[in-house]
């Protein structure tokens with residue numbers, strides 16, 4: 136696991152953007168794993184800027200997002216599908232047929248999860264997976280206690296995650312309590328992983344990632360066993376190291 140230390144959120148986003156563009160430009164049919172949340176918003180803004188300047192094209196890019204809320208349709212303002220459209224897809228030349236997010240309204244969610252893993256496999260696996268990290272070490276929506284061998288599955292969201300995500304909803308009671316998430320084993324099969332971490336609220340989690348034991352109690356710790364992980368971390372998130 137390689138740590139790249141940067142000054143602040145902007146620098147983290149710039150560095151992540153450079154890594155992502157290099158990956159897209161060097162592969163014939165790049166497969167990207169994408170995340171939502173606050174962390175990658177700056178990255179997506181930078182990528183759009185670079186796209187507008189002709190530095191990158193999404194024409195041949197396939198994407199798989201990490202997760203989606205159960206019960207929210209694609210059109211719902213709080214769905215991750217909508218987030219991805221607004222923050223990235225609507226602004227670049229991506230073919231929407233190559234865009235994949237779990238369908239949180241599928242009538243058979245277990246089948247949806249199986250299909251999602253199969254689609255990732257058929258696409259030749261993820262070349263570069265972007266990850267953020269929860270304050271409890273979750274990756275995707277794999278909360279503490281999730282088996283390291285898990286595939287894409289339905290999860291009950293932890294109380295701390297519901298509280299953290301309530302800022303996007305009218306009230307805490309409106310936050311969906313379940314999500315579909317890529318499993319930890321699915322994430323670990325990505326060829327390369329880029330974990331982005333910014334801000335003091337993540338300082339404890341970064342310290343645990345860097346120095347704690349590898350345990351299902353702290354899902355992100357498994358990344359230490361992956362051969363190709365880069366962590367771009369800013370000064371705020373490093374105050375406890």
Ligand code: F6R
Pocket residue numbers: 169170171172173174175201202266267268269273274275276
């Ligand atoms: C989002 C996701 C989550 C977030 C994590 C951090 O698709 O899978 O694991 O990356 O909750 O969220 P932010 O970036 O909002 O701090």
